[in-house]
Amino acid sequence: MIGNIVSFLSSGENIAFFICALLAIGGAIFMISFTKVVHMVAALAITFISMAGLYVILEAEFVAVVQILIYAGAISILMIFGIMMTKHRQGEEEEPHRPWHNGLLFVGAAALFGMIFYAIQKTELPSGSFPKVDDNTLEIGKLLFNVHVIPFELMSVLLTVAFIGAIIVAKREED
Structure with a gap:
């Protein structure tokens, strides 16, 4: 298992994929975890930018640029503009603090990551070639x-x- 991880991280492309994937997943988790809308938009922008990095790794540069221009730029600005135009109440009630909540979330996320990693390692994908343009x-x-x-x-x-x-x-x- 450790040997698979070491061989996976042996090339720069795999390291870049790992970093972009962690940023995308982390940004998505932070987006649903934050309580302030501006912080949610910032986390969503990080997710969009890291997805553009994944597109660059897949050699889809046009899609990566469109991802940054439309999603990371325009949608994030539109969401911030919508926040500024709406009325928000200060001092809203907060959720009750649950001490085991974050620990259970971490265990669940780690278990999901482990299952996905195991499934990817054991899956035999058919090899094929696509015409390179x-x-x-x-x-x-x-x-x-x-x-x-x-x-x-x-x-x-x-x-x-x-x-x-x-x-x-x-x-x-x-x-």
């Missing part, structure tokens, strides 16, 4: 503007209508 972004662009052009245009119209609707709603509240 020189430029992922070019291939995505070809598919997007040739094969999937109608859904792409419908999505741009939908986003434009949503943007105009948000402006109208904001203008009504101002008056």
